Amino acid sequence: MIRCIRHTAAFSFLLLVALLVNAARVQVVEAERYGANPADRRVAIARYAKPRGAVLVDGRPVTGSRDSGGRLRYERTYTDGPLYAPVTGFSSQTYGTSLLERAEDGILSGADDRLTAFPWWDRLTRTHRRGGDVHTTINARMQRAAFAGLGGKKGAVAAVEPRTGRILALVSSPSYEPGVLSGNGAAVDEAWRGLNGAARRPMLNRALQETYPPGSTFKVVTAAAALESGRITDIDAPTDAPDPYTLPGTATRLGNAAKDCEDAPLRYAFRASCNTVFARLGTELGLRTMAATARRFGFDDDRLRIPSPVAPSTFDTRMDRAQLALSAIGQYDTAATPLQMAMVAAVVANGGQLAPPYLVDKVTDAGGVMVAAGPHRPARQVVGPATAQQLQELMTDVVEHGSGRRAALKGVTVGGKTGTAQHGVRNEGMPYAWFISWAREKDGYEPAVAVAVVVEDAAADRADISGGGDAAPIARAVMAAALRRGPGR
Incomplete structure (x- = not known):
């Protein structure tokens, strides 16, 4: 027994x-x-049982949570939603997350193991941690200046700090109110359909996820390639460029909107935006040199995260010489995001070095203790300091004596490049107006900011100088905000 x-x-x-x-x-x-x-359903119920962590700008939360009283209890709220939507994205019980809300979802929702000393114990006991906070690099003054400058026009602004890569402004217009997608129910579904069906595509982040032909702003890259390769050794020497220029292997004659471009020195050709000079330079430099230079500036990089993914900017590596000539002036199928072109301006301003851009300064737990700092990846040399100095001269000449005068600020050294990107069948579409720039105090050494502005529905003619009328004043306002200058200074 x-x-x-x-x-x-x-x-x-x-x-x-x-x-x-x-x-x-x-x-x-x-x-x-x-x-x-x-x-x-337990996972979703637990996920929304506690308030979501906040996204902060200048130390102040621009997101929050409200108690809905439902099973999915806490819903996302947004302060100045349309202003910061290109940064935060949305968080919806029905449609998930986007942009920073998605990239930092683990921290914000409390699921990230960095928020606790004993993650295995929390998993065993099913403990739902409080969400942490994400501190962004965005400067509120600059963000508002960019948003107000676009004024609802289709377009985008990206601004970075050249020395560090901190993204200081990121605006896409038209924007939308992300709060209408919070929660669940018929109203959320209706808002989703309305936003996705809108003709002006307000949910498209034009600063990060849309690529445009960069037009004459790409001439900064072509000039860099010419100077680095030794093809141009004196920016004031004649270039032996014809006007018009017959594209190699074709009968197509490329002309200029500006005058006196024949045999023009690089300094004048850059200021007047002579297509013939830069197209000929592109073909002389060759595809390998042009493509390598573009890659060093950040083109053809599909790994860029800020931490949200950024659409890769492209410079084709399979072209004939005629197509290369057009690509050298930012046409054919060369395409860039506004963030990429801000990076181009930042390289020039930062002595030829590119500091990879980033949007998150640090993340903290619910008690304010820092969990992780921003990426702070080391800068890499794109062009030599001497080349960067010559490019700075070219860009300041555009603002002081050329088509970028409307970007000038009193007591500030400003460099810029205007451009109009032609597109559509036989270039019949409304041109995109571009302006890229950088600024530093007259008596300072370090640049304060680099900016890229693109305006899609610009009321401009097809001349290369139109970016100076539509986009340059927006860049000026952003640079003034960075330097704490009033509108009249």
Whole structure:
């Protein structure tokens, strides 16, 4: 009898051990797989049981949470939603997350293991941690200046700090109110359909996710290639460029909107935006040199994250010489995001070095303790300091004596390049007006900011100088905000 009791006890013990092992398997090993099952509502209920962490600008939250009283209890709220939507994105119980809300979802939702000292214990006990906070690099003054400058026109602004890569402004227009997508229900569904069906595409982040032909602003890259390769050694020497220029292998004659471009020195050609000079330079330099220079500036990089993914800017590596000539002036199929062109301006301003751009300064837990700092990746040399100095001369000449005069600021050294990007069949579409620039105090050494502005629905003619009328004043306002200058200074 005692022997039977012992056998029964041993068998019961084995069953208990098996039960515990299975429970551990379900709660720890298989937890992620079960949690991903859409039929498991407990995950969603737990996710929204506590307020979401905040996204901060200049130390102040621009997002919050409200208690809806429903099963998915806390819904996302936004302060100045349209202003910061290109930064925050949206967080919706129905449609998920986007942009920074998605890239930093682990911190904001409390799921990131960096928010606790014992993540394994939290997983075992199913503890739902409070969300942490994401501190952005955005400067509120500059963000407002860019948003007001666009004034609802289709376009975008990106501004970075050249020395560090901190993104100081990121605006896309028209924008939208992300708060209408918070929660669930018929109203959210209707708002989603309305935003996605809108003709002006307000949910498209034009600063990060749209690429445009950069037009004459790309001549900064072509000039850099010419100077770095030694093809141009004196920016005031004649270039032996014809006007018009017959594209190699074709009967197409490329002309200029400006006068006196024949045999023009690089300084004048850059200021007047002579297409013929830069197209000919592109073909002389060759595809390999042009493509390599573009890559050093950041083109053809599909790995850029800020931490939201950025659409890759492209410079084709399979072109004939005629196509290369057009690409050298920012046409054909060369395409760039506004952030990429801000990076181009930043390289010039920063002595030829590119500091990779980033949007998150640090993340903290719910108690304000820093969990992680921003990426702070090291800068890399794109062009030599001597080349950067010559490019600075060319860009300041555009602002002081050329088409970029409307970007000038009193007591500030400003460099810029205007451009109009032609597009559509036979270039019949409304041109995009571009302006890229950088600024530093007259008595300072370090540049304060680099800016790129593109205006899609610019009321401009097709001359290369139109970016000076539509985009340059917006860049000026952003640079003034960076340097704390009033509108009249």
